[in-house]
Amino acid sequence: MQVTDAPFDWPLPDEAVRAALEAAYRDGSWGRYHGPHGEGLVEDLRAKFASEHALLCSSGTIGVELALRGCGVSAGDEVVLAGYDFSGNFRAVEAVGARPVLADVELESWCLDAKALAEVRSERVKAVIVSHLHGGLAEMPRIRALADERGWAVVEDACQQPGAMLEGQPVGSWGDVGVLSFGGSKLLTAGRGGAVLTGDAQIYQRMKVSAERGNWAFPLSELQAAVLRPQLAKLDERNRKRRERVATILHATAGLDEWLRPIALRKNAEPAFYKLAWSLIPAESDPDLREELIVKLQASGVPIDVGFRGFTRRSARRCEKIGTLDCSERLSRSTLLLHHPVLLKEIKTAQQVGQVLDHEVRQLAS
Secondary structure, eight states: OOOTTOSOOSSOOOHHHHHHHHHHHHTSGGGSSSOHHHHHHHHHHHHHTTOSEEEEESBHHHHHHHHHHHTTOOTTOEEEEESSSOHHHHHHHHHTTOEEEEEOBOTTTSSBOHHHHHTOOOTTEEEEEEEOOTTOOOOHHHHHHHHHHHTOEEEEEOTTOTTOEETTEETTSSSSEEEEEOOTTSSSOSSSBEEEEESOHHHHHHHHHHHBSSSBSSOOOHHHHHHHHHHHHHHHHHHHHHHHHHHHHHHHTTTOTTTEEEOOOOTTEEOOOSEEEEEEGGGGTOTHHHHHHHHHHHHTTOOEEEOOOOSTTOOTTTOEEOSOOHHHHHHHHHEEEEEGGGGGSOHHHHHHHHHHHHHHHHHHHO
C-alpha cells in the first residue's frame, strides 16, 4: 500500500509569493535594512494576533530568548518549561543565565500540565514558557490565572500554531509575550525568521534594547517579510483545510485505540497543525517498536517521524525537576509526528495516509 502523492514538498509553489519577490526587486527594498514589507508585516501581525507590539527577528528561538529578556529574566532566576519541549527553549533559558525548572506535560495534549505547574513552589521563578505542540493546545486560561497569582510572566510559544484559536482568542496572545517562527518547515515560512508579540510597552522596549547592538542584531530581511505577507493572508483558509484532513485521518485510524493515542483536541479551540501527533502506546515501554513502524510508514510515502527527545534525562547540574516527569518520558519514547504538507493535498491523499497508518499498525500488532 502506497501514498501516491509522495513526497510532499514544502513550501508550495505560490504565485502570490512570486509577485511579492518581484515587487521587492522592483522597488529596491530587497537590499535595504528597512522598508515597506517589514513595516507592513508588523502591522499585519499586530492585527492578526490582537497585539499592540510586534518585533521581527531572525528565528523563533531568538524570539524566546528576547521574550525572556523582555520579561526581565536574568542570572539567578528560574524559568519553568515542560519536560517534553523543543530543545531551543531549554537553551534560551540558559542563554539569559537563568535555570530551567521542568514540569510534566499532559499525556493527551503534549503540552505543559497546569496541575504540574501548580506544584512549582520556588520563589526564584520569574517566568514560564508554554509551548503549543503537535496540534495540542495548552490550558491557557488556567495557566494564565496561576501565573498571575504567582507573579510569573508567561512566554507563549506559538511557533507550531500560527493562526490557532483558543476560546475565541488567538494563540500567542494569551501570554505576556507570544513567539512565532518562520523557519523553513513552518506553516508560515521565509526559510528563517521569527516574531515576538506583546501588549506590554516595557517588555517591548526591553526586547528592542536587547536586540540593538550597534545595529539590529537579529534581523528579518525585507525579502523575508515580503514573502510572509501573502502567506499570512492565506493562513486561516489553509489551517481550515488542514483541520479537515486531520479529521479524515483520525477517522481512518479510529479503530486503533489499543495501539495509537492521537492528540486530544480541546473544546472551543481551532488548532493549527504543523505536526499531527500520536503516541504509539506500546513504544512507551519499548521504543524499538516506534522505529520499526516509522521505517515501514516512510517506505509507503507517509511523511512521519519521531517527536522531541525532551529533557527528562538532563542532569541536576543543568535543571530542576518537579516530580517524576513520567508523561514527558513516555512521550519522548513513543511520539509519532505527521508533517503538515500532506494536509494540504486532496481528501483522497488524507484517506490513503489513514489507510496506510491503519494497515501498518495492525501489521505491527499481529
